[in-house]
Amino acid sequence: MKSALFASAAVIALVAFGTPVAFAQSRDTIQIAGSSTVLPFASIVAEEFGAAFPEFKTPVVGSGGTGGGLKQFCEGVGENTIDIANASRAIKDSEKEACVAAGVTDIREIQFGFDGIVFASAAGGPDFALTPVQVYKAIAAQVPVDGKMVDNPYTKWSEIDASLPDQAIALAIPGANHGTREVFQEKVVNAGAEEAGLPEGLSDDEKKAATTTFRQDVVVEIAGDYTETLARLSSNKDTVGVFGLSFYEQNKDTLKVATVDGVVPSAESVADGQYPVSRPLFFYVKGQHIGVIPGIEEYVQFFLSDAISGAGGSLEAAGLIPQPADKTAEVLAAFEAGAK
Amino acid sequence: MTATVSITHQTSLERTKLIRASLTRRNLSEKIFRGLGLTAVVLALGFVALLFIDVGRKGIPAFVQSNLHLSVTFDPAIVGGEVPPVQVAGQSDADFQAANLKWQRSVAMLNWNKVIEASLRTLVPAGIEISSKDLLTIAETDARHEVRERFVADHSLLGKTVDIDVLASANAANWIKGNIDRSLPDNQQQLSAPTRAVIDSMVANGAISNGFSWSILTNVDSRSAPASAGLLGAFVGTLYMMLIVIVLAVPIGVASAIYLEEFAPKSRLTDFIEVNINNLAAVPSIVFGLLGAAAFINYMHLPISAPIVGGLVLTLMTLPTIIIATRGALLGVSPALRQAALGMGASKTQMVFHHVLPVTFPSILTATILGVAHALGETAPLLLIGMKAFVASVPATPFDQATALPVQIYLWQGNENRNFFEPRTAAAIIVLLLVMICLNGVAIYLRSRLEKRA
Numbered sequence: 099m100k101s102a103l104f105a106s107a108a109v110i111a112l113v114a115f116g117t118p119v120a121f122a123q124s125r126d127t128i129q130i131a132g133s134s135t136v137l138p139f140a141s142i143v144a145e146e147f148g149a150a151f152p153e154f155k156t157p158v159v160g161s162g163g164t165g166g167g168l169k170q171f172c173e174g175v176g177e178n179t180i181d182i183a184n185a186s187r188a189i190k191d192s193e194k195e196a197c198v199a200a201g202v203t204d205i206r207e208i209q210f211g212f213d214g215i216v217f218a219s220a221a222g223g224p225d226f227a228l229t230p231v232q233v234y235k236a237i238a239a240q241v242p243v244d245g246k247m248v249d250n251p252y253t254k255w256s257e258i259d260a261s262l263p264d265q266a267i268a269l270a271i272p273g274a275n276h277g278t279r280e281v282f283q284e285k286v287v288n289a290g291a292e293e294a295g296l297p298e299g300l301s302d303d304e305k306k307a308a309t310t311t312f313r314q315d316v317v318v319e320i321a322g323d324y325t326e327t328l329a330r331l332s333s334n335k336d337t338v339g340v341f342g343l344s345f346y347e348q349n350k351d352t353l354k355v356a357t358v359d360g361v362v363p364s365a366e367s368v369a370d371g372q373y374p375v376s377r378p379l380f381f382y383v384k385g386q387h388i389g390v391i392p393g394i395e396e397y398v399q400f401f402l403s404d405a406i407s408g409a410g411g412s413l414e415a416a417g418l419i420p421q422p423a424d425k426t427a428e429v430l431a432a433f434e435a436g437a438k
Numbered sequence: 439m440t441a442t443v444s445i446t447h448q449t450s451l452e453r454t455k456l457i458r459a460s461l462t463r464r465n466l467s468e469k470i471f472r473g474l475g476l477t478a479v480v481l482a483l484g485f486v487a488l489l490f491i492d493v494g495r496k497g498i499p500a501f502v503q504s505n506l507h508l509s510v511t512f513d514p515a516i517v518g519g520e521v522p523p524v525q526v527a528g529q530s531d532a533d534f535q536a537a538n539l540k541w542q543r544s545v546a547m548l549n550w551n552k553v554i555e556a557s558l559r560t561l562v563p564a565g566i567e568i569s570s571k572d573l574l575t576i577a578e579t580d581a582r583h584e585v586r587e588r589f590v591a592d593h594s595l596l597g598k599t600v601d602i603d604v605l606a607s608a609n610a611a612n613w614i615k616g617n618i619d620r621s622l623p624d625n626q627q628q629l630s631a632p633t634r635a636v637i638d639s640m641v642a643n644g645a646i647s648n649g650f651s652w653s654i655l656t657n658v659d660s661r662s663a664p665a666s667a668g669l670l671g672a673f674v675g676t677l678y679m680m681l682i683v684i685v686l687a688v689p690i691g692v693a694s695a696i697y698l699e700e701f702a703p704k705s706r707l708t709d710f711i712e713v714n715i716n717n718l719a720a721v722p723s724i725v726f727g728l729l730g731a732a733a734f735i736n737y738m739h740l741p742i743s744a745p746i747v748g749g750l751v752l753t754l755m756t757l758p759t760i761i762i763a764t765r766g767a768l769l770g771v772s773p774a775l776r777q778a779a780l781g782m783g784a785s786k787t788q789m790v791f792h793h794v795l796p797v798t799f800p801s802i803l804t805a806t807i808l809g810v811a812h813a814l815g816e817t818a819p820l821l822l823i824g825m826k827a828f829v830a831s832v833p834a835t836p837f838d839q840a841t842a843l844p845v846q847i848y849l850w851q852g853n854e855n856r857n858f859f860e861p862r863t864a865a866a867i868i869v870l871l872l873v874m875i876c877l878n879g880v881a882i883y884l885r886s887r888l889e890k891r892a
Binding site for chain 2: 125127129130131134137138141142144145146148149150151152153155156158159160161176177178180221322323324325326328344345348349350351352405412415416
């Protein structure tokens with residue numbers, strides 16, 4: 099009994115004090131986090147990378163949303179910080195400043211393709227043909243009526259526009275931690291507000307409030323991933339949800355997609371710019387980790403190779419909309435020029 | 439006289455009546471209580487049964503996988519290319535290794551999809567026109583890795599035809615199993631009409647057959663090849679964490695309980711410690727996650743997403759449970775035993791370790807196993823220390839990145855291919871429940887054995 103006690107005491111001591119020593123060995127797995135839109139693509143690349151480069155370990159890909167990923171990315175330089183942040187929007191200046199303040203000075207932006215943002219409702223429901231201004235009128239807490247801002251009077255889509263279904267307004271939009279939200283804000287809500295015509299003489303603050311204050315009763319902000327939005331749709335059949343195009347394509351049997359400005363979202367209509375609500379996808383590489391964590395440079399080159407993110411590559415099959423080859427070459431050249 | 443008798447008689451009659459009434463009342467209240475108790479049990483069992491039936495109904499089909507039997511020809515026109523290096527005399531091992539890696543890389547870059555496509559093409563029945571892109575959606579994307587690995591392992595296969603079993607893709611499996619409504623129109627289907635026709639003919643002629651899905655137990659998680667996604671990585675991650683919890687929480691917990699109960703002087707300080715331990719036991723697990731992220735990752739610089747951190751966080755969470763249970767068990771030991779030991783001249787330490795502690799083993803063991811089982815299912819703190827990352831490898835040490843079983847359930851629940859991953863998630867739940875049932879079974883077995891001995 100006594101010896102057992104001593105033995106366990108020895109084990110505790112070993113674990114407790116041995117830990118920092120054991121970690122002194124350097125990390126040899128690339129650590130990635132960020133956007134849940136980019137996550138499926140990055141995971142596929144990570145797996146293929148592990149298979150194609152036997153000398154490197156398979157990178158580890160976490161989520162957390164674009165904002166969450168960049169926050170982790172900007173925590174500093176060192177082995178317990180991540181190497182790459184996935185983002186479904188470009189990095190903000192404030193985030194860059196936070197990065198620099200923490201010592202992350204070498205940030206390399208890689209744009210690798212596009213994704214569309216779609217509105218979709220339950221498959222059994224009526225068709226939606228939306229325009230940004232209709233969405234704005236459905237979502238804003240106050241809307242302009244006869245040159246004055248009034249509390250949103252609409253309860254049904256058909257009240258906004260006779261062409262829309264006679265169905266109660268309910269929307270599930272991505273939360274502020276998602277890059278998708280920013281695109282939704284910019285390309286749908288702001289564009290819609292402009293078209294709806296905010297009254298003259300509003301101050302900048304009032305204008306901002308008019309476009310960013312949403313109705314609490316019919317709008318749900320989803321902090322989790324698209325599965326949560328989907329669950330919201332199945333619990334309330336009237337809900338119109340905001341999804342990534344690739345997610346919709348995987349769940350066509352339960353979702354019905356809405357057209358925006360009369361354009362059906364598809365890989366083609368996003369790629370040629372007809373479909374208005376699309377955004378480029380990025381990941382950010384911590385330059386200071388190149389050469390410290392093995393394989394980062396190869397990962398970036400592999401990610402941008404034709405077989406992966408090019409037309410007909412593995413990522414296109416998973417729903418990514420490839421960018422033109424020239425753009426990819428330009429991005430890669432910029433990355434490598436930074437790499438010296 | 440008669441009056442007295444009649445009065446007595448009357449009172450006794452009244453008393454009987456009174457007693458009868460009270461008896462009925464008491465019987466009734468007992469009946470009501472029994473009824474309520476029974477209803478509670480039936481309700482509880484009903485909910486458990488509902489959970490099991492629902493999970494089982496959804497999850498059991500996921501233990502069936504669709505295998506695709508291909509005869510693959512290693513066509514020299516496609517995979518000819520470079521020949522593997524041979525170690526020549528005088529070449530160092532490192533050089534040879536480098537040359538070998540270079541060759542493997544060149545093999546990895548070959549267009550293996552063409553090999554797969556050619557093999558699939560032979561199975562397409564006459565009269566069906568199908569594009570190569572559609573045809574390739576039948577086989578899971580890891581098929582080409584499997585075929586390539588065969589080739590890397592045995593280069594003499596060049597020009598030969600071999601039978602290789604690969605997995606049918608997740609969408610093909612959805613179609614075969616009926617996870618997707620087969621009557622939906624083309625524009626709502628994942629697979630094109632010719633692809634579905636080819637799959638049906640493959641099922642009819644035996645090129646696709648269903649079998650038990652070992653891959654769910656022996657593979658790691660996968661996103662590029664969802665049909666091959668498995669639980670092995672998460673299982674090993676969980677195993678490491680549980681080992682850390684057992685190695686750390688049991689000795690520390692039992693030792694502190696013994697000290698507090700048997701040796702520590704009763705003072706304000708020990709009272710304060712006791713109150714705090716009880717409070718700690720009630721702290722929500724997510725708080726431990728935040729604490730772990732701050733203390734172990736930011737301050738001690740342990741790696742993110744690693745089982746070592748998860749194990750330490752879960753240890754903190756399990757410690758109070760074990761301390762409280764052990765103290766309870768020590769309190770329950772009869773004072774006669776202690777006095778007898780002391781009376782025979784044993785020292786206090788001898789009394790505790792030779793006489794008191796052995797009696798409490800069954801309770802300590804049960805508490806430990808229940809604590810570990812609780813830690814096994816804990817998810818919230820793990821999310822905060824980065825263990826919800828996608829990890830496509832089995833962790834070799836507790837310092838490598840990993841996920842855990844409950845986190846894997848959470849991750850699969852969020853996967854975008856709902857038709858395929860909903861059953862897969864339920865299957866993961868079944869595996870987790872089985873592990874828990876096993877742990878609890880071991881607890882019951884050990885307890886009954888030790889109790890008999892004691």
